[in-house]
Amino acid sequence: MKLSKLDKASVIAIKDCMGAVQGERILVISDVEKREIGLSLFENAKRLGHESLYVEIIPGKVNGEEPSAEIAGLMKQFDVVLCPTTTSLTHTDARRAASALGARVATFPGITKEVMIRGLNADYTQISELTLLLKIILERGKKIRVTTKLGTDISFSIEGRTSFASKGLFHAKGESGNLPTGEAFLAPVEGTAEGVFVVDGSMAGLGLVKNTNIKIKVEKGYAIEITGGKMAKKLIKMLDAAGSEARNIAEFGIGTNHKTKLSGILLEDEKVLGTIHIALGNNKSMGGSVGVGLHLDGVIKRPTVYMDDLLLMKKGKLLV
Numbered sequence: 001m002k003l004s005k006l007d008k009a010s011v012i013a014i015k016d017c018m019g020a021v022q023g024e025r026i027l028v029i030s031d032v033e034k035r036e037i038g039l040s041l042f043e044n045a046k047r048l049g050h051e052s053l054y055v056e057i058i059p060g061k062v063n064g065e066e067p068s069a070e071i072a073g074l075m076k077q078f079d080v081v082l083c084p085t086t087t088s089l090t091h092t093d094a095r096r097a098a099s100a101l102g103a104r105v106a107t108f109p110g111i112t113k114e115v116m117i118r119g120l121n122a123d124y125t126q127i128s129e130l131t132l133l134l135k136i137i138l139e140r141g142k143k144i145r146v147t148t149k150l151g152t153d154i155s156f157s158i159e160g161r162t163s164f165a166s167k168g169l170f171h172a173k174g175e176s177g178n179l180p181t182g183e184a185f186l187a188p189v190e191g192t193a194e195g196v197f198v199v200d201g202s203m204a205g206l207g208l209v210k211n212t213n214i215k216i217k218v219e220k221g222y223a224i225e226i227t228g229g230k231m232a233k234k235l236i237k238m239l240d241a242a243g244s245e246a247r248n249i250a251e252f253g254i255g256t257n258h259k260t261k262l263s264g265i266l267l268e269d270e271k272v273l274g275t276i277h278i279a280l281g282n283n284k285s286m287g288g289s290v291g292v293g294l295h296l297d298g299v300i301k302r303p304t305v306y307m308d309d310l311l312l313m314k315k316g317k318l319l320v
Helices: 005-017 032-047 069-075 094-102 113-121 126-138 229-242
Strands: 028-032 053-055 080-081 105-109 142-149 153-157 164-166 176-178 183-186 193-200 213-220 222-227 250-255 275-283 295-301 304-307 311-313
Touching: 005 032, 005 080, 005 113, 028 032, 028 069, 028 213, 032 053, 032 080, 032 113, 053 069, 053 213, 069 094, 094 105, 126 164, 153 250, 213 229, 222 229, 229 275, 229 295, 250 295
Parallel strands: 028 053, 028 080, 080 105, 105 176
Antiparallel strands: 142 153, 142 304, 153 193, 164 183, 183 250, 193 213, 213 222, 250 275, 275 295, 304 311
16 A cells, blocks of 8 residues: 555654554544544544544644543543644643653644654654754753844743743653654743744744734733734734733743744744744743633744753754
């Protein structure tokens, strides 16, 4: 049987990225929009000899929206959980609870067939090594400053924060992350972010930033002013619907995947080597204290990044 490119990507996800071994049970959670990918993962899991279950949910309205109690319960009962869905299940209590019980969970929020094929046919050993190196470096730091030629100039404390390596190899009990993947990230200390960041790559829930960049002014850890045409207005609407805590500066991440490119699919965009992203909203999944039901990342191209006195990145080029 000759496998399609999508099937090959699914096999890489199951065997290489998740490290699934004989006897492990696999759950695939998808929705009508992502059915082709969900069924490819399910059929290939079965073909590889795994007892598997495919369930289809109604697409969530926003990233971070909780699935039903029934779905949350199912997630706790399997060794490997794969979630190719329209909106993200990454930053949910359901995902955290499944991980806490030892399930290895991969989320594929907003995945497309093209992104699946492109992003999973990468050298995940190389991605893992770079991502783990950045995790170690970030955990030694106290303060981050990001600047760009478009006007980004924002600083925040990272002192005492655990950083995370979404390295694409989730082989240990309880490990989780996105697929395709490749990012090192952490939650800035609440209340410490000050300055401005200009999103010129893409914005979660909105796609590629075109014509007018999104400028976000930050004081005491919260976005207090957002400008930039229609996309900015849509972003404000999403944040306001979730409540004031949605404006929390939730995440700082560095992309480490050499195969990805800016596509308008945040799942892929935030992994692009040479970019960083800053997120608004929920940071509980990365050790923070803000549990609002929204998490929106903004991707910034060609940034210069300082950690304390160390120059980590210069105009998008990693120096580590």
